[in-house]
Amino acid sequence: MSKTQDKPVRQIPIAQRMRPENLSDFVGQEHIIGKGKYLRKAIESKKVPSMILWGPPGSGKTTLAKIIAREARYEFESLSAVMSGVKEMKAVIEKSIEGSRMFGKNTILFIDEIHHFNKSQQDALLPYVERGDIVLIGATTENPSFSINAALLSRCKVFVLNPLRADELKEIIKRAVTDKTNGLGETGISVSEELISLIVKYSYGDARRALNLLEAAAVLTLSDGRREITEDDFHKALLEKVHLYDKKGDEHYNVVSAFIKSMRGSDPDAAVYYMTRMLESGEDPLFIIRRMIIFAAEDIGNADPQALILATSTLIAFQNIGMPEGVLPMTECAIYLACAPKSNTSLTTYAKARKDFLEYGPLEIPLKLRNAPTGLMKSLGYSDGYKYPHNFDGNYVSNEIYLPDKIAKRKYYEPSENGLEKEIKERLSRIRKKDE
Secondary structure, eight states, rough: OSSOSSGGGGGHHHHHHHHOOOOOOOOHHHHHSSTTTTHHHHHTTOOOOEEEEOOOOOOOOOHHHHHHHHTTTTTTEEEEETOEEEEEEEHHHHHHHHHHHHHOOEEEEETGGGGGGGGGHHHHHHHHHTTTTEEEEEEEESOOOHOOOOHHHSSEEEEOOOOOOOOHHHHHHHHHHHHHHSSSSGGGOOOHHHHHHHHTTTTOOOHHHHHHHHHHHHHHHHHOOOOBOHHHHHHHOSOOOOOOOOOTTTHHHHHHHHHHHHHHOOOOOHHHHHHHHHHTTTTHHEEEEEHHHHIIIIIIIGTTHHHHHHHHHHHHHHHOTTTTTTTTHHHHHHHHHSSOOOHHHHHHHHHHHHHHHHHHSSOOOOOOSSSOHHHHHHHTTTTOOOOOOSSSGGGGOTTTOSSSSTTOOOOOOOOOOOTHHHHHHHHHHHHHHHHH
16 A cells, blocks of 8 residues: 555545655746755755745645655644634644654644635634744645735745646656556556647646546546547546636636736737636626626726727626627627727726815805705705806806815816817817816
8 A cells, every 4th residue: 555544545546646755756846945945945954934835726735745744854734724613723733732742843734725714713823833833834726915814924934836837747647657556557558648748738737637637538548448548538538628717716816807908908819818718717707797897987988988888788688698699799898898999087087086075075065056946945045046058158157166165176087088088178178268
């Protein structure tokens, strides 16, 4: 047996069996554990700091944590933040402290998916980390700046793990094919270079996914009494492409950000690519459409008012036809928004007006602008002096003030020179000349 004493090796998934047990066998992340790097030196000196390992799935966070403990000669305890609470965490820590007193051996507490711990759970770790009772290694796929409390983060070093490169994944796959103890070596199965490249292509930098795909294809091959994995075996194993996209994680926000910025940058090709990427990865189409409606108002506005009409029409169209045909009006809308003239004056105008409201509060509305449906209101001067613009030349009353007295001279809206706003600017300029 290998890797476990509880069950035969073949009952353990190959991704688990093939976990390297020392740094010399660990593939990837040379930027943090290569010769001369800080973490490498910390391991070799057996003075490991508390740390956060931040990286995508299958980049080696758990494996690296175990190797650190083994090579630096620390005891290793692990918890899943999804399955554990403060009670379980404290029990493990107290046990570790007692063991340290008795045997003089420090403990690494590995917490997988530490971003799932809430603030109070993370706060409960602070005194133990601060006193050095345990060395914390937290693993997360989420940006620690947002998912880890500042107090805890300040006591940990953050190491960023990257998706594995194609050559690194190929090395891992080839090891698994030839390894007779923990891999597929004893089966005599073979995999062509072309097929290895195909596995790499659909692994998205995730070693676990690469090994799982290899194992699934091997099972199909061996069950037919064959020894060479074919492309057909692979595609049957793949079943459905599961893309690297977490609707609640960093990748979600990264792709959405790229989508918005591509439209803002007037690049229809990039905009449609990122929209397609979200849709094919399972994003809610209504979320994407809502983002396009916001974009139409925020980044195009009156430079092309048709953009907002089209975006809201896209919502109605999608609600009526759904998927898959709903991607067509969505694509039409994304192209239009990307190509439309841009103006953010809706955003800047609102921001200026809001600033004055927050500074001065609800200023008194001029009496002439108030309705006077009752005699009492008329007697109090409501509506008195109001000039009806349609009774004046050009439907405009020169030198009339509509803002409260304290901010009477404010100009919040400054039209851009783009699209329809250029005409709006010219019109405003013409009518404002009458005030001079």
